[in-house]
Structure formats: structure tokens, C-alpha cells
Amino acid sequence: MTQEKAREFFSPYFEGLLEPGLAQALEHEFRRDPELKGEFQLFEQTYEELGKLKFATVEIPFDLHDRILARIDRQELEAKHAKPAWGAWLRTLAIGGVATAAIVGAVLSLKQTDSNSTSASVVRVSAPEEVWVTPVPGGAELRYSSSVPREVILRSGLDGAEIRRTEQSGELLSPIHNDSADPAVFGIEVAGRSGITLLALPGTKRVREGSGSGNFEEFSRALAGFYGSPVMVRVKNPAEQIRWNLKGLDSVAAASSTLDVQAYLVEKRPNGLLVILDQ
Amino acid sequence: MGERTLDDALLISRAQAGDRSAFNALVSKHEARAYQFAYRLTHDSDEASDVVSETFLRVFNALHNFKAQASFITWLYRIMTNCFLDRKKRDKSKRLVSLDSAMETDSGELQQQFESPDRTPYEEAERDQMGVTMERALAKLPDYQRAMIVMYHAEMMSYEEIASALDLPCGTVKSRLNRARLSLRQFLVRDEELFRT
Numbered sequence: 001m002t003q004e005k006a007r008e009f010f011s012p013y014f015e016g017l018l019e020p021g022l023a024q025a026l027e028h029e030f031r032r033d034p035e036l037k038g039e040f041q042l043f044e045q046t047y048e049e050l051g052k053l054k055f056a057t058v059e060i061p062f063d064l065h066d067r068i069l070a071r072i073d074r075q076e077l078e079a080k081h082a083k084p085a086w087g088a089w090l091r092t093l094a095i096g097g098v099a100t101a102a103i104v105g106a107v108l109s110l111k112q113t114d115s116n117s118t119s120a121s122v123v124r125v126s127a128p129e130e131v132w133v134t135p136v137p138g139g140a141e142l143r144y145s146s147s148v149p150r151e152v153i154l155r156s157g158l159d160g161a162e163i164r165r166t167e168q169s170g171e172l173l174s175p176i177h178n179d180s181a182d183p184a185v186f187g188i189e190v191a192g193r194s195g196i197t198l199l200a201l202p203g204t205k206r207v208r209e210g211s212g213s214g215n216f217e218e219f220s221r222a223l224a225g226f227y228g229s230p231v232m233v234r235v236k237n238p239a240e241q242i243r244w245n246l247k248g249l250d251s252v253a254a255a256s257s258t259l260d261v262q263a264y265l266v267e268k269r270p271n272g273l274l275v276i277l278d279q
Numbered sequence: 280m281g282e283r284t285l286d287d288a289l290l291i292s293r294a295q296a297g298d299r300s301a302f303n304a305l306v307s308k309h310e311a312r313a314y315q316f317a318y319r320l321t322h323d324s325d326e327a328s329d330v331v332s333e334t335f336l337r338v339f340n341a342l343h344n345f346k347a348q349a350s351f352i353t354w355l356y357r358i359m360t361n362c363f364l365d366r367k368k369r370d371k372s373k374r375l376v377s378l379d380s381a382m383e384t385d386s387g388e389l390q391q392q393f394e395s396p397d398r399t400p401y402e403e404a405e406r407d408q409m410g411v412t413m414e415r416a417l418a419k420l421p422d423y424q425r426a427m428i429v430m431y432h433a434e435m436m437s438y439e440e441i442a443s444a445l446d447l448p449c450g451t452v453k454s455r456l457n458r459a460r461l462s463l464r465q466f467l468v469r470d471e472e473l474f475r476t
Contacts, residue, residue, distance in 0.1 A: 049413055053413075068332045075339075
């Protein structure tokens, strides 16, 4: 029996599954060839070490279930709504002067009022109960549903450049990605309604600096960058000035200790989204 | 939550009839196990989540073809393995490399993009040095062999189950696994730390 042939029998021999005749032949080779026997002993060690693989388990991501269902939901929604012919240009959107963000794969249900109807990859948020935000890799997925058409404006931050404006009814599912290194903040307004919702998305690089000052736009950007997860803010006075010093692993604790708990509610949704609201 | 305790056959039957909540329950029942397998193959939390999401999407789309007498788990592993291998083919330009081989590439060492204050899930798991060495050796295996090793030794699947999952003859699975173990032995022997006395 050659060494190469003998090696083919290592696994079944170790497992006790080699037929008796072949097992005897292999044992004869071990006695005759100490080098082969040495190889088998190393093989035994390897096999036993492989047995420890089953003990190495990892924590399941808190948002895994949401991500799976969001993926399926997106496919279902795309199947229901035909993409507009001009959908290709929605793929990448650069915001001059601020961190680049990409709005990709938006699914729209357009309401064409006249020949000048516009299209946009705009996310619409009118009230928290109409919108679902699900963190996904690289960004967030926003689902909005309304029975009446409303004009929606997406802008850069609190009062930055307007990105898109559209009128929307029905159901809209729109992913928003931030492919830049730095966190990015979007402001979402609904025409005719007061207030703005801020959505901060982390960038590809985590931010190490945890201290700073500014308004809620800057604070949400800092939180997203430091903790690496999306943050949604809906407060009456987003221009309020705040000083923060983020530390520790708990984003809820960090945000709560920064803000006036009498005025603001900080919570983490089951899907991992950090939310800051008025009390 | 009652639906999570129902067996696969009943959940599948309901899901095939259009009951979305039954499908969601099927996901809940198997997602953790699916993630462990995907993570063992990819060693990356986001990639593992992507593989699992893609897997269940394919399950959702193909469930109407699933025959009740087959094992859902085996089918799930087949889809997961295919998702993983498809992804590796697509991502050839950013192939997974072991720590050793990364230092040998022209592009130099891998850059770490995230500077996270948190430890990664794998860093939080208890690992001794041997575990690290084994991990490196596994990363050097061809993707297909690594999948089979993980299926047998980590997922505790039998040769027959792996053969069914990969649609291969049982004898082929046994010989490929033996070859994978022999390769691992060679990689480990090269690492002097393992056999330092």
C-alpha cells in the first residue's frame, strides 16, 4: 500500500468505519512505516481539534430577522410596482459640499397629475406611525404608507440643500444608503406639516471622537458615527444647542445622559434604530 | 409565538398556501442556525447576514417547488452553501484571504476600515490560540472544502446529509472531506506554535 493510498483511509479508520481487512492492512503499514504512523497521529490531533468548531458560536445580530423580512418585502414591493423608465438615474446621488450619500433602488408609486409630473427618490415621513425605519447594511430602509397624496421633501440635514421633492400616495419603500466615510444626515419634511424628521446614517468609518457641541443634526451625526448605527430624531426644536461627551457601548445611555430626560425620550427600537423624540 | 413550535412540514404547507406569517415563523425557527453556519464560512457579521437574507429570499421564491418528504434543513443548507459560493464568485476582486496570505499579496496588508469601540462577535467568543490557528488554516482551504468541513464538524451534519445538501454522492463527500482534513493537517504542521513542546 502506498503512503498516498494509506492517507485515503485516515478518516474512515479514525471513525471506525474502515472494513476490517483494510484496517489490518493500514495497521501493518503503520508498523512498517513510522513516518506514516507519525502522519496519522497528527491527523488524529487535527480531527480532534476540528471537533471544537461546534463550540465556537457567535451572537446573532439583533436585527437579523428584520433584515431578512425587509429583503423579502422589498422584492414583493418591487414586484407590485413597475419601476419608472427613468429609474436608472436614481441610483447615485451626490450632495455637493457634504458627505456623499447614495439613494439607490428607490421604488416609487407615482401620482401623475399632469404632463409635468416629476419623479424623485424621496422618502416620505409624515408621522411616526406612517413610517417604518429598518436599519440595513450601509443605511436604512424606509417604508411609508398613506392613503392621500402628500408632497415630500428630502434635504441634506436640517436646512441644507433640497435633494428631492415629490408628491406621493400609496406605499413607498425606499432604501437610503451612505457610502461615504463620514456619517450623513437627511432631513425629511412633509408639506403642510410642521417639523422635520432627521435620519442620521453612519459612514463606512467609525468616529472615535466622542465629544462635541451643536444642534440635533450634529448630535445625531455624532451618535451615528460613534456607535455605527442609524439614528432618527423628531423633536420640536431641532436647533437647540447641545454639548455631548459620548462614551461606553450603550448609545441609549449616552444619549439619555446628554439630553434633558424631562424633555426628550430616547429609546432603541428592536430593529436597532436609536430614536429621539419629544416627551 | 405558538407558530414557532410547529413543525417544519406544517409551516411549509401553510406558507405554500400563501400564509406569510407561517413563512415568517419558519424564518424565526431557522435563522439563528443559518447565521451560525454563514458566520463560520464568512467570519464577517455583515456578510453572514447578507448570506442568510439572500438564502431566505431564495427559499421564499422556491418554496412552491419544495417537496414535503424532503428535509427542509438539508434544503436550507444547500441554498446557503450556494449563496455563499455565488457570493465568493461575485466578489473575486475582494477575495477572503487568510492573515498569512494577505501579507504575501502585492497590495500589502489588509486595511481595517472600522475602528469600533465594540469588540466583534468573534472576538467576544472564547478562543484559545489553537482556535486562532485552526481558523487561519480553514481560511486557506478552497471555499467548497471549507463549507464541507464546517458542515461536518461544526454543524454536526452526517455524510449523508452533506451529500444530500450538496447533491453529491456520499463517497465523494467522504473522500473530499478526508482530503480537506489532510490539507488542514499540512497547514497546521507549518505553524510551529501548534506543535511547540
